[in-house]
Amino acid sequence: MRTVSLYVHIPFCERRCPYCTFYHVPKTDRAMETRLVEGLIGEFRIAGADLGRQFQIPTVYFGGGTPSLLDHRSFEILIDEISPFLTAGSVEITVESNPEDVNERLMQNLSGIGVNRLSLGIQSMSSRAQNVLKRCTPRSNEQAVRIAKRYFQNISLDLLLGIPGGTARELEESLAAVDRFEPQHVSVYCLEPGGVIPPDTDDFFDRVDMERAADEYLLVCDRLRTRGFGHYEVSNFARSGFESRHNKVYWNGGEYLGIGPSAHSFIEGERYSNVPSIDQYLAEWPMFPRTVRRHEVRGETERRLEEIMLDLRTSVGTPLDRLKCNPRLVDELVDEDLASIVEERLVLTDRGYLVLNEIVHRLSGGPWAASA
Amino acid sequence: MGTSQERIRNFCIIAHIDHGKSTLADRFLERTRTIDQKQMRDQVLDTMDLERERGITIKSHPIRMDYVGGDGSEYVFNLIDTPGHVDFTYEVSRSLSACEGALLVVDAVQGVQAQTISNLYLAIENGLEIIPVINKIDIPIARVDFVTEQLVTLLGVRKDDVLRVSARDGLGIDELMEAIVARIPPPSGDPDGRLKALIFDSHFNVYKGAVVYVRVFDGVLRTEDSIRLLSNDRVFETMEVGYFRLKTAASDSLGPGEVGYVHTGIKSLRETKVGDTLTHDTRPCDKALSGFKEIKSMVFSGLYPMDADDYTNLRDALEKLQLNDSAFTFEPETSAALGFGFRCGFLGLLHVEVIQERLEREYSMGLITTMPSVKYRVVQKDGETVEIDNPARFPMGGDFERIEEPYVRTEIITPNDYVGAIMKLNQDKRGTFIEMDYLSVDRLRLRYEIPLAEILVDYYDKLKSVSKGYASLDYEFVGHRPGDLVRLDVALNGDPVDALSVIIHKDKAYHWGRELSERLREVIPRQLYDVAIQACVGNRVIARTNVKALRKNVTAKCYGGDITRKRKLLEKQKEGKKRMKMVGKVEVPQEAFLAVLKVDRSN
Numbered sequence: 001m002r003t004v005s006l007y008v009h010i011p012f013c014e015r016r017c018p019y020c021t022f023y024h025v026p027k028t029d030r031a032m033e034t035r036l037v038e039g040l041i042g043e044f045r046i047a048g049a050d051l052g053r054q055f056q057i058p059t060v061y062f063g064g065g066t067p068s069l070l071d072h073r074s075f076e077i078l079i080d081e082i083s084p085f086l087t088a089g090s091v092e093i094t095v096e097s098n099p100e101d102v103n104e105r106l107m108q109n110l111s112g113i114g115v116n117r118l119s120l121g122i123q124s125m126s127s128r129a130q131n132v133l134k135r136c137t138p139r140s141n142e143q144a145v146r147i148a149k150r151y152f153q154n155i156s157l158d159l160l161l162g163i164p165g166g167t168a169r170e171l172e173e174s175l176a177a178v179d180r181f182e183p184q185h186v187s188v189y190c191l192e193p194g195g196v197i198p199p200d201t202d203d204f205f206d207r208v209d210m211e212r213a214a215d216e217y218l219l220v221c222d223r224l225r226t227r228g229f230g231h232y233e234v235s236n237f238a239r240s241g242f243e244s245r246h247n248k249v250y251w252n253g254g255e256y257l258g259i260g261p262s263a264h265s266f267i268e269g270e271r272y273s274n275v276p277s278i279d280q281y282l283a284e285w286p287m288f289p290r291t292v293r294r295h296e297v298r299g300e301t302e303r304r305l306e307e308i309m310l311d312l313r314t315s316v317g318t319p320l321d322r323l324k325c326n327p328r329l330v331d332e333l334v335d336e337d338l339a340s341i342v343e344e345r346l347v348l349t350d351r352g353y354l355v356l357n358e359i360v361h362r363l364s365g366g367p368w369a370a371s372a
Numbered sequence: 373m374g375t376s377q378e379r380i381r382n383f384c385i386i387a388h389i390d391h392g393k394s395t396l397a398d399r400f401l402e403r404t405r406t407i408d409q410k411q412m413r414d415q416v417l418d419t420m421d422l423e424r425e426r427g428i429t430i431k432s433h434p435i436r437m438d439y440v441g442g443d444g445s446e447y448v449f450n451l452i453d454t455p456g457h458v459d460f461t462y463e464v465s466r467s468l469s470a471c472e473g474a475l476l477v478v479d480a481v482q483g484v485q486a487q488t489i490s491n492l493y494l495a496i497e498n499g500l501e502i503i504p505v506i507n508k509i510d511i512p513i514a515r516v517d518f519v520t521e522q523l524v525t526l527l528g529v530r531k532d533d534v535l536r537v538s539a540r541d542g543l544g545i546d547e548l549m550e551a552i553v554a555r556i557p558p559p560s561g562d563p564d565g566r567l568k569a570l571i572f573d574s575h576f577n578v579y580k581g582a583v584v585y586v587r588v589f590d591g592v593l594r595t596e597d598s599i600r601l602l603s604n605d606r607v608f609e610t611m612e613v614g615y616f617r618l619k620t621a622a623s624d625s626l627g628p629g630e631v632g633y634v635h636t637g638i639k640s641l642r643e644t645k646v647g648d649t650l651t652h653d654t655r656p657c658d659k660a661l662s663g664f665k666e667i668k669s670m671v672f673s674g675l676y677p678m679d680a681d682d683y684t685n686l687r688d689a690l691e692k693l694q695l696n697d698s699a700f701t702f703e704p705e706t707s708a709a710l711g712f713g714f715r716c717g718f719l720g721l722l723h724v725e726v727i728q729e730r731l732e733r734e735y736s737m738g739l740i741t742t743m744p745s746v747k748y749r750v751v752q753k754d755g756e757t758v759e760i761d762n763p764a765r766f767p768m769g770g771d772f773e774r775i776e777e778p779y780v781r782t783e784i785i786t787p788n789d790y791v792g793a794i795m796k797l798n799q800d801k802r803g804t805f806i807e808m809d810y811l812s813v814d815r816l817r818l819r820y821e822i823p824l825a826e827i828l829v830d831y832y833d834k835l836k837s838v839s840k841g842y843a844s845l846d847y848e849f850v851g852h853r854p855g856d857l858v859r860l861d862v863a864l865n866g867d868p869v870d871a872l873s874v875i876i877h878k879d880k881a882y883h884w885g886r887e888l889s890e891r892l893r894e895v896i897p898r899q900l901y902d903v904a905i906q907a908c909v910g911n912r913v914i915a916r917t918n919v920k921a922l923r924k925n926v927t928a929k930c931y932g933g934d935i936t937r938k939r940k941l942l943e944k945q946k947e948g949k950k951r952m953k954m955v956g957k958v959e960v961p962q963e964a965f966l967a968v969l970k971v972d973r974s975n
Contacts (some may be wrong), residue, residue, distance in 0.1 A: 273936060
């Protein structure tokens with residue numbers, strides 16, 4: 001049967017993180033949450049009908065914003081609505097959570113309704129760094145992980161690199177904590193601009209030291225590998241068998257339906273994005289998909305560019321025969337230790353991942369790609 | 373043939389840049405009601421966007437005006453606008469040959485400039501009647517008496533002959549127009565004689581073919597005449613003749629002394645050369661008018677399309693530009709680094725910029741322009757002389773007798789406060805002092821001979837800067853002289869890039885090489901690999917630096933499957949790469965090829 005993964009966007013945030021450039025709104029009252037849940041269910045029904053109702057959902061991901069702010073009743077209603085479609089026995093349901101929201105009750109509730117994967121944004125274990133990022137204390141992080149581990153056997157921790165003013169010692173603190181916490185999965189992100197909204201303060205990204213972020217990335221890749229994590233995607237590391245099945249759907253070209261404001265979908269080879277405005281979303285979802293969901297038209301060039309980019313993000317890489325560039329370029333990438341060739345596929349090295357965009361430019365054609 | 377010859381006045385305006393020539397022309401257009409208030413905008417005659425933006429005139433643009441004189445008679449004024457910049461002297465000489473008189477316009481604050489003097493001499497050589505005019509007398513710091521004195525000395529005229537105007541405020545314009553009637557002689561010429569008309573400019577129109585601008589000397593030129601071009605015996609039938617109003621106005625004929633245009637229907641401007649003589653095919657005149665002196669390109673630069681597929685488009689665009697610009701030359705050349713392109717000849721750096729900008733704006737061409745070079749002469753061991761205008765062809769290994777480079781004689785007029793600084797500048801530029809004389813108590817003229825290559829790049833800017841803007845410059849080519857010259861090459865990751873080579877004096881090579889590699893380091897972006905930049909003379913590396921490899925360019929975070937954001941970011945980055953050229957495995961931005969221009973040569 002056809003499988004379509006589900007992403008649910010919960011845009012609420014308790015407060016603004018200074019580095020965040022993604023769509024979120026402050027949660028004002030219960031009424032707003034009720035209307036959002038109503039909208040999500042309505043959108044899901046319409047989208048489900050469009051899909052002919054003949055599909056299974058192998059993975060669900062509650063992302064945000066901060067899904068952990070959602071009332072338990074809301075989770076119940078949403079899970080009830082989608083449960084008839086869930087792949088029996090093997091579904092992966094992830095919820096993103098802020099460490100300070102983690103308590104026995106929330107954990108109990110989530111695991112009670114079938115959530116089996118928890119993603120915690122701990123970011124750093126240095127109090128200085130957490131202060132710069134306006135995130136919770138390392139102590140809160142520590143406590144959250146301790147509680148979460150009692151309820152979840154599949155936990156992912158987010159780490160941030162390139163934090164302004166960061167030092168090698170701070171990074172060591174975070175890595176030591178990873179050793180202690182023994183998560184199944186780690187996501188590592190460099191602070192980067194380029195989302196839908198500007199950062200909190202104009203100069204925030206000017207203060208990010210890209211050179212140091214690059215050094216940190218290489219160090220973290222190395223360390224996690226020696227600790228037995230597989231580096232299966234640019235930013236993602238997992239113990240064997242604990243790769244995020246949901247995220248792999250994104251990279252591998254599987255279908256996914258995104259519901260909620262600013263959510264993204266990939267259905268039958270076409271991409272769609274929802275309007276990044278909760279007001280417009282709430283006002284207009286009954287008219288879905290006319291105004292809320294926008295078709296992102298892509299030409300052959302765009303599709304090809306995405307294909308190469310997505311392929312190269314993962315440790316599986318891209319088949320050499322798909323690359324139409326000068327073969328000398330591939331040799332150069334290998335010589336410079338930016339890539340290796342594994343079973344007729346080009347796979348990037350850690351250093352290669354760091355300059356992935358640049359490599360995609362070179363490989364994806366255009367006058368600048370051809371080595372003279 | 374409409375107008376009695378007696379009532380025609382053909383004149384041009386000679387002025388230094390910014391001395392108010394175009395504004396004065398605007399006043400004439402208003403007073404003669406050639407243009408009404410509604411149509412009036414500044415610098416009406418400067419039709420190219422580029423001209424209006426830069427406030428300079430590049431193409432001469434004639435216009436015919438009807439003037440009712442103080443005596444009640446109607447006169448025809450043909451004003452032929454001329455460019456003021458030193459690069460465009462040839463445009464001036466064309467305009468002069470169509471006129472009987474010239475207004476010499478001098479700024480009341482700045483006084484006479486070197487450039488103005490050289491144009492003035494051109495006009496005097498052409499036998500033109502000169503009317504000296506001081507403009508901008510409305511400005512509080514105007515030095516009217518002082519400038520009058522300058523003009524009296526320069527022209528040997530009486531004080532009263534110098535007219536005082538403010539083109540901006542319209543002061544003194546009526547008197548000036550009366551002076552044009554009174555002082556500039558009407559054209560002579562025999563209406564019954566054999567047709568003799570001079571082409572002084574031309575442009576190409578896609579519908580009408582070559583449109584030539586003519587000044588008739590003898591005979592009458594009519595529509596549907598069978599016309600012969602004396603230089604190549606090409607015969608054509610005139611499709612339309614007419615005058616220049618604000619736009620063109622068709623007429624039955626053009627008689628002696630008249631200035632107008634002819635639609636030739638000829639499909640290429642190459643056959644209708646500026647300076648050629650038009651005559652009737654069946655009743656030709658016996659002798660051609662003396663054209664003006666052939667304009668020689670002094671500065672050479674390679675023009676290459678960013679995208680190799682644009683080669684043919686670039687050639688077509690260059691051909692079209694050349695139609696209107698006989699001083700601009702081009703021929704195909706190839707570069708190992710840049711592929712197929714053209715070696716183009718220009719009058720000077722401003723000319724290079726103008727052509728480059730026109731190609732980019734009017735023809736939407738993405739271009740790489742290589743470092744401008746002059747034309748060197750290599751005297752070989754067997755005594756044979758070879759001219760090279762591309763550093764890539766400079767003979768290596770000293771297998772020649774000597775190398776000669778072009779020299780110019782510069783004439784600098786400056787307040788005496790700046791003489792020391794200017795002499796120092798000229799020394800730095802390898803100049804040889806010739807003479808110095810006083811024009812007035814506090815103003816003097818310096819003459820130097822300087823290699824053309826030295827004044828190409830930043831000489832004029834430096835001169836302006838050391839003299840706080842007061843010194844003015846003119847120069848003319850005096851010949852080739854031997855020089856101790858070497859070729860400086862640049863290698864990126866060990867591969868020489870021919871398009872970055874320059875020919876330079878041996879003593880300057882070291883400094884130049886260091887500065888150049890530093891500039892390149894600044895403009896070449898970080899890329900996948902380290903880029904080693906080396907400057908070499910022969911096999912000797914005289915400077916090296918490198919651009920460190922790019923460390924990080926990745927969009928890591930993926931929020932809820934938003935692949936489009938990542939792709940768009942990639943596309944945005946890619947857009948920036950359109951101004952890059954792949955040279956070997958190095959991405960070199962367009963501006964790198966002109967980085968040499970930013971090198972400070974004199975230190």
